[in-house]
Amino acid sequence: MQATLTAEKNGVSIGQRTDVGWLYIYPRGIRELLIYIKHKYKNPPVYINENGVAEANNSTLPVKKAIKDGTRIRYLHGHLTYLLQSIKEGANVKGYYIWSFFDDFEWSSGYTIRFGLTYIDFKNNLKRHFKYSAYWLKMFLLN
Template sequence: MFSPNFSFTLWAGIKPLVTLFHFDIPQALEDEYGGLLSPKIVKDYLDYVDFCFKTFGDQVKLWVTMNEPNGLCINGYTFGIFAPGRSSNYAGNCTVGNSATGPYIVAHNLLLAHGGAVKLYKDKYQTALNWLFIYPKGLQELLLYIKENYNNPVIYITENGMADANNRSLPIKDALKDSLRIRYHYGHLSYLFKAIKEGVNVKGYYVWSFFDDFEWDASYTVQFGLIFVDFNNNLRRYLKYSAYMFKLFLLK
């Protein structure tokens, strides 16, 4: 089992936020009982998160139970374009699956797993933590609504970003000029700053993503990163203009 070490991030002053599940069901559980289609997954998931809380809890204080469960239900079990690739013939090009029932069964089991993980953490490990919120637009209005209606909780915006097409024929010097991403992040950060000035209790804002990455449904055809990755040249990195914008914004 891969075991991360957060010592360096803590030493560098970075507070890690860990997503416990990001679409990657172990193949052994798929083979044994059908993975997320079986209620057995709930107990196995809770055993896993209990291990993570116990093993890494001294270094990690911020946890997300699962990434985009709606996307997994739809793309994995309605259209079959995510693993495990299940759909009816009319909905996707898969050899197994039922698009009429599979997504709902998986959603039910994911909700049980999420609820169980939250209860486990609160009952056994939590000392002080409120909730996590994320929303891609209307940011100031939503944050103010939460402040006024939910007793101004501590908020972490766990993922915010935008993708553009990965045009590999474009010269690198041109690919670094990501003006649309600059406007996107600058706009959201500006609204976030206004909300904070109005008393919203935001403690963290996480840009998606630091580097150009692999996306589950788009592979390397899109780019989210503040840093350009040259996949044709040994993964060499280059700062995009948006990275400089983000740095200057943080220095204000």
């Protein structure tokens, strides 16, 4: 890889740290990256495969509280806003996929974090509950 990965610029964090040490919230970055790709690589088609935010899996929370994921809603709103801006500026974005629809096993973290729009109750026969972000996304897509 010919890149330096960092979450700081001039010693200052570029965004809010998440419950995953390597993942920061920086919505403006998606626009900056897409515009850079547009100019540097002659605007190839771009498919964003995994864009989302993780929260720690706090198994002591009741489900009704665990499904309240305001951080994810703010994350998605910010990123989709900047994504739209980049498209309006001519970025050739062909697809966007949220990370992820369900809480799942993450290869480096197991079940200690949750990425999904749908809460999986690992203690109750894998029962599924839509998180607030799932309802937010539904309303976003309908408008």
